[in-house]
Amino acid sequence: MLSLLAQTAPGELVDGLQAIGAGLGYGLAAIGPGFGIGTVVGSAISSMARQPESAGMVRTTMFLGIAFIEALALIGFVVFILLLP
């Protein structure tokens, strides 16, 4: 492994590590918002099924919650683009 690393030019190694970091970073940033959006939409669907007359208000609030949670994943995506070598 070390001899393999020693053969590569230092710039390539940095680029490779940067790409790995970018990919891992976006993947990790998507975990939490994934859980969060799942919870929000699940609760919204069950409350819409219980009280169909309040569906309009629940839907607007659901989009709001999704928008707030999604910002975290999107910041991860921005970091991913910035880190690409």
Added chain:
Amino acid sequence: MSILALELPPVSHLFDWPTIWFDGTFFAINKTVLVYLAATAVTMVLFGLAGRPRESLVPAGAQHVAESGVNFIESSVVMQTIGPEGRKFMPLLTTIFFFILFSNITGIIPIVQFPANSRMAMPVALSLLVWVVYNVVGVKSQGVGGYLKSSLFPPGVPKFLYVIVTPIELVSTFVVRPFSLAIRLWANMVAGHLLLATFAILSATLWDFFYVPAALPFVMLLFLTVFEILVAFLQAFIFTVLTAVYIGGSMHAEH
């Protein structure tokens, strides 16, 4: 970049456009600016056509589109977030919605195929406008002291917790809100454009190589195109809803 032996252009090639007219001056025009000018013109023509006086009460054509848009904004944005006294913000919210929608939807219109909001300038400008509007509304309806008090010291919090809550509220109300509005719109459009470009390049390369497997990414490309229509609507809607929520939040003190 090459992924799976495919030659993908670097990311900047998808978003940087050469200047077309007035190169080097302050008024340089490239594809992004043209799309924004077209979106502005379409919005103005739509509402100009809808607003001219006419005899028939039954709406048709542009009038129908504009009236259902206004009704949609009124019933599902203003009424749900601000309430009846938010009707005076209808022009602002409707204009923001239709302008963002028209400059997003160019991402899937053939020949243009570039969502103008995937450049950061206009999302930042729009969210700064929203920032100014909701701060001015807050100061006007509650006074400077009342607005700062209700936004920095939310009631119902134990006194000693203000040490933590006030700095968080300060940063989240005055810094993070416009930042996250701009980032949300911009990053969604960048992501959609990247996905479409990736699958288009994939199917074009496979078509050159061997016909049959090119169908797979092409089906995905069609699906993503439909998905992008949804995203364009949804991002315009979310930007408008969040604007209304911020305005409503600074109009009424929390209690």
